Amino acid sequence: MLTKRPLLLLATGLLGGYAAAAQTPDAPPAAKAAAMSEQEVLFWLLLSLLGLLLLVLLLTGIVITRQMKPQLRQLYDLPLVHDTWSGRVLGLLVGDARLVQGDVRDELLDHNYDGIHEFDNDLPPWWKYGFYATIIFAVGYLAYYHVLKTGQLQGAEYAAEMQQAALLIAATPDDPNLLTTYQPLLVPAELSSGKAIFATNCAPCHGASGEGKIGPNLTDEFWLHGGEVNHIYKTIKFGINGKGMVAWKGKLSGKQILQVSSYVLSLQGTKPANAKPPQGEKEAVGKAVAKL
Template sequence: MRNLIPSWVRVPVVFLIILGAVEFFIDSGSKPAFIEYPAVLLFLLLVLLILIAIEAIIAALENVMLHKLEGEAKARFLAEKENSFQFTWLKKTYNKLLGQKPIEKESEIILDHNYDGIKELDNDLPPWWIYAFYISIIFAAIYLARYHIFDGDNQIDEFEIELAEAKTAVEAYKKTAKNLVDINTVTLLSDASDLSAGKAVFESMCIACHMADGGGGIGPNLTDKHWILGGDIKSVFKTVSEGGRSGKGMIAWKSQLKPIEIAQVSSYVLSLQGTTPANPKAPEGDIWESETTETPTE
């Protein structure tokens, strides 16, 4: 009896031990296991309810045993229980929040009801329950004012804000991960560094067919407004990546160039629009009028 640990200490201690074991044995990465796996959270809640139920049963049995004891034995039991834990201030705070009468004073609040020897106590609602009830009323009033009177951001508004933030984050990520570009996400590059890199690729891979100034040779003139397979950035990107028309035209460069290099050389090709080559080849294809063919500036 002297080393008896009260239930308000046993329950959290045992629960924390179980929680620590769960976190130790379940690999959940950087997140706690009960957040990463909802089933773990349900398991822990079930364990907590079981621990509370066990403590409630133990407390009920102790109460029944206490009423069976004679005067001296009863006094000794109460004295030993009183001295079983030394943090008296914490125990007093706990009892105050619980709002229960001491066992020896239960005779003051016992009711006349008697069901097969089971008697009923006229305990008030626990203070913690009353405080929680008042807090819920205050919360409801604040919630009503914020969302139904002052038109605060609702779930749809918050979703749209988070979606906009996510799009911004994706765009910022793309700037540092340009090699993820593809036919669906490619945009016209205008940075001097990108155009310079595209020019290097062009001079290495393309001048044999299109000449150094883009005027055309075996391949078509890249400086006029006529295009065989389209003159916007997506069309040029696809042509460089996949090649020209089946059986003839330019080869596919996707196996030799990285996606960012294809985007850079495509942007450089479009930067040649409106320039004057030394020996321009006759126009081929159709005239392409599009805002995406605006010449990027170096």
Template sequence: MSWNMMKSKKNILTLAAGLFLLGSGHVQAQDAVEGKKIFEANCKVCHSMDADVVGPALKDVHERRGDEWLVKFIKNSQEVVKSGDKDAVALFEKFNKVPMPSFEGSLSDEDIAHVIAYIKEESDKPAEAEAEAVVVPVAGEGTNAPAAEVEVAFMDLPPLVHFTFALAGVILLLIVALLIMFFRMFVPMLGDGIYDEDFRSSFAGKVLFLFRGDASVVMGKVTDQIHSNHDFDGIQEYDNDLPPWWKYMFYVSIVFAIGYMLYYHVFYAGALQAEEYEIEMQQAALFAASAENDPNAVTNYEPLTDAAALESGKSVFMTNCAACHGQEGQGTVGPNLTDEYWLHGGDVNDIFKTVKFGVPAKGMVPWQGKLSQDQILEVSSYILSLQGTNPANAKEPQGEKM
């Protein structure tokens, strides 16, 4: 075989390998495209790549579990849980024992492979840094609002402030040291005079003996003198002083009570509790009125009945709700929506709020921000239109009858 022929075959093999790699990359990308469509139709309701929703975040899940495990779990998660698989049981317990719908009959192995390819592609994307918008007020016309208070950590203060605090601390320590020194110098000079009753009863004497372990200045004197001759079952009453700390607190409470009475009930300088409550309730009402997402706001929607609105609501339902409530509203992970029983109210306004704000404790995700107000009303009206349809394999009733 000539050198030219060998070189020609080598080039052909290199070209074939390159085309194979290029083709496999294209196929993988195509799988991810198909997987995205399947994911958004079946999985997006309960899963996100970066955050736990009803189910866990899926970023890098293929590295933690492996493709084979993912295929089994997507096909029938409860079967994997019942098999005793530690990872599956841990997930089931962590997410409030909300079972993942079985896709064994609705998704083929190829569909599941596409979904896994999409998860891999999304996991490989670099995390996008979210830039925080900082609003800087500009001085000029219309700038009448007070500047927002900014909390500054102590270590972020200027060095001069740190030096001032350190200097104040040193001066305080020097004062304490001087007092101790003078105390140690002058006490020995007093000699036995410190034990005289006149000195011990003075303020200086009480402080001195407090440092020497005599707590009578704080706890009072115990005379052990019987107050009267009567006793009961051997219990006798002694005429001892009340602890000075208790008396001082009592005197302080009297002064505080007088000041409180003058401030609130004589000069009316401060608001009483009832008035403060009313002010806070008014502020809360103003805040709630200005907020778009107040779950307590009263709504008075009427169910939509025109065919176009119901068809639009059905489209939203099939895309976002059918994964948990079934294609016909018969209930799978979520409750049956076709009977007369409701967990959170069966009026269109109750359904609207349930869809908008969700019930995270039960696995129902909030749809505000993902669906518009009109879409939420349309899907709520469509859900009401399912009443009495009696689909096959309907879930048992849950909640109260409406």
């Protein structure tokens, strides 16, 4: 008894600790069970019952077919049944795979070449029916899209989707397809704010004086995406995909973007040192001029 008692106490302690741990909120199984709603439980229960019912029906069908195989064979051998479509389906139940393999299997032809015999086998009926179905589909496709022109081809469908997308975008306040109607800011305080924003966010790519580095020179009369203040505003706000110009929408407010756009126009004709060669098309635009 002195030997068994410590073992019983140890086992009792382990079981008690395990039960307490199982009741803690951190236990994943309990949390998962609590997270499952009654509808989910009912869904999985019904799905399990349906699967069980289908399994029972399948097993019952197999048992009935095996027991009735002699009677089915007699029915299959009848001349009126043997060569019909339903008879071929019935043949699958009695071991005749003509419906899948075809009527002719491994029939030796009466000629050979260099001792090589040639067999004549039917194409599988399922393959032939599938091929016939593709022919019917091709004729219907040709008539629907190219003869009657009822359906839209890829190009027309893409154009229609793009038009619909443009309408959806136009319904939002931030439509990249529509230009704003702002005027350049001329107040020195506004341009000073634009200069500070430019120095923080734009100078790494366009240079501290707008001379151009990775990005284009902003001090000449050549522009890649338009040099009018609203074009500059659009470029800054929405960016240029694939050109390295990021969209500042969401990072800068509308007023800040207009301040930067106006400051960029104030750089026209400043001719900084080490200016990057012109890029884009020449465009004479008005600039915001103010003494900073």
